[in-house]
Amino acid sequence: MYAFNYQRPDSVAAAGSALGGSDDGKFLAGGMTLLPTMKQRLASPSDLIDLSGIGDLVGIDDNGDGVVIRAMTTHAAVASSSLVQAKIPALAALAEGIGDPAVRNRGTIGGSVANNDPAADYPAACLGLGATIVTNQREISADDFFTGLFETALGEDELITAIRFPSATKAAYQKFDNPASRYAIVGVFVAQTAGGARVAVTGASQDGVFRAGEMEQALSGNWSSDAVANIAVPADGLNADIHASAAYRAHLVTTMAKRAVAAAG
Amino acid sequence: MPTVSMTVNGKSVSADVESRTLLVQFLREHLALTGTHVGCDTSQCGACVVHVNGVSAKSCTMLAIQADGADVATIEGLDDNGTLHPMQEAFRDNHGLQCGFCTPGMVMSALDLVKNNPSPSEQDVREWLEGNICRCTGYHNIVKAIQAGAAAMRG
Numbered sequence: 486m487y488a489f490n491y492q493r494p495d496s497v498a499a500a501g502s503a504l505g506g507s508d509d510g511k512f513l514a515g516g517m518t519l520l521p522t523m524k525q526r527l528a529s530p531s532d533l534i535d536l537s538g539i540g541d542l543v544g545i546d547d548n549g550d551g552v553v554i555r556a557m558t559t560h561a562a563v564a565s566s567s568l569v570q571a572k573i574p575a576l577a578a579l580a581e582g583i584g585d586p587a588v589r590n591r592g593t594i595g596g597s598v599a600n601n602d603p604a605a606d607y608p609a610a611c612l613g614l615g616a617t618i619v620t621n622q623r624e625i626s627a628d629d630f631f632t633g634l635f636e637t638a639l640g641e642d643e644l645i646t647a648i649r650f651p652s653a654t655k656a657a658y659q660k661f662d663n664p665a666s667r668y669a670i671v672g673v674f675v676a677q678t679a680g681g682a683r684v685a686v687t688g689a690s691q692d693g694v695f696r697a698g699e700m701e702q703a704l705s706g707n708w709s710s711d712a713v714a715n716i717a718v719p720a721d722g723l724n725a726d727i728h729a730s731a732a733y734r735a736h737l738v739t740t741m742a743k744r745a746v747a748a749a750g
Numbered sequence: 751m752p753t754v755s756m757t758v759n760g761k762s763v764s765a766d767v768e769s770r771t772l773l774v775q776f777l778r779e780h781l782a783l784t785g786t787h788v789g790c791d792t793s794q795c796g797a798c799v800v801h802v803n804g805v806s807a808k809s810c811t812m813l814a815i816q817a818d819g820a821d822v823a824t825i826e827g828l829d830d831n832g833t834l835h836p837m838q839e840a841f842r843d844n845h846g847l848q849c850g851f852c853t854p855g856m857v858m859s860a861l862d863l864v865k866n867n868p869s870p871s872e873q874d875v876r877e878w879l880e881g882n883i884c885r886c887t888g889y890h891n892i893v894k895a896i897q898a899g900a901a902a903m904r905g
Contacts, residue, residue, distance in 0.1 A: 486770045487770070488768060488769065488770055489769055489770060490769065491752060491769035491813070491815050493818075513816075516811060516812065516813070516816070517793065517811065520811050520812070520813070521792055521793060521811060523770075524791070524792075533769070535815075535816060537816065561805070584880075584881065585796070585880040585881025585882075586806055586859065586862065586863070586878055586880070586881060587793075587796065587799055587806040587807050587808045587859065587862075587881050588793065588808070588881060590802075590805045590806055590807055591807055591808075591811070591812065665794060666794065667880065
């Protein structure tokens with residue numbers, strides 16, 4: 486990895502200033518993606534602004550309607566949180582299925598969401614539950630946040646501080662995972678929410694996480710796995726790699742959606 | 751160069767390192783604690799697992815400077831004046847290793863599991879080892895060793 490300057494500010498404001506004052510800096514959350522990327526020299530930031538010294542960015546709060554998970558909360562903390570398990574068990578289960586134990590001890594929800602890897606799990610939960618991404622500047626609905634492959638609505642110096650998840654009447658996540666990395670080859674998050682059914686698909690599309698509108702309409706009228714059994718997403722625009730062809734991924738979307746609806750009850 | 755200070759196996763250590771120095775490099779090259787291995791260098795194989803502030807972490811995917819002020823435990827810190835830790839002894843008794851390259855990471859991961867789950871089922875162990883790869887044993891004896899080690903630690 487190329488050399489860089491390292492800073493560990495103790496407040497969100499100081500982190501913003503540090504990034505703004507750097508030549509080409511990046512925020513460092515858990516580092517589970519950024520550090521491997523730097524080791525491969527695919528990224529060479531001038532500065533790393535480590536967020537781990539900011540106590541305000543860690544913790545999970547009950548906000549009545551759901552949970553607020555602060556950005557530097559690890560996957561392990563979300564998975565083992567009795568609050569998340571009680572309010573949105575599907576979210577705790579999703580966190581438990583990310584990577585492996587050592588990765589879950591370091592990786593954070595804010596880092597995962599900001600990175601928007603097209604095969605990551607959390608983007609599906611954010612979009613499937615209709616979460617709100619809270620930054621140091623504004624609040625962004627998940628529907629507006631994920632804008633493409635590794636692309637989000639975040640501005641240059643904008644930092645995710647928390648993610649607000651509303652509870653759902655029913656919710657579940659099912660993924661067909663890569664057995665080595667545990668990234669989703671296809672993952673589907675379904676939720677029955679106050680605003681109707683929501684279905685979010687990760688791992689499948691070249692543009693990253695997306696909502697399956699036809700499935701949502703079917704589930705809004707009839708919440709059952711049969712309702713989505715005959716709905717296929719087009720293979721056009723889906724990822725194809727050594728793990729799965731586009732046609733196979735399209736097939737998996739329907740299969741994972743059926744399983745998720747069944748798991749949600 | 752920044753100075754990093756941490757506790758490693760109960761001893762305070764301090765050194766000037768580049769920001770880009772990985773924790774595993776710091777352990778191996780600065781402290782000569784070569785029990786922690788680098789296998790894949792891409793955070794998949796788990797040969798580099800150590801404990802940072804009491805939980806398992808892949809030291810190839812962590813900067814030494816991120817561990818500044820932390821309490822780090824490596825495989826070298828487990829024995830009691832030459833007497834193997836019960837989990838190490840269980841790996842030997844159950845032939846839980848062949849070449850031994852993955853073993854330090856396996857043992858450190860196993861101890862993180864047993865801390866929260868003193869009596870893990872075979873399924874618990876197999877799921878926990880998602881991030882630890884062994885190319886020799888087929889895992890069977892590793893799983894047996896971890897269950898035996900957990901039993902020995904329960905006393």
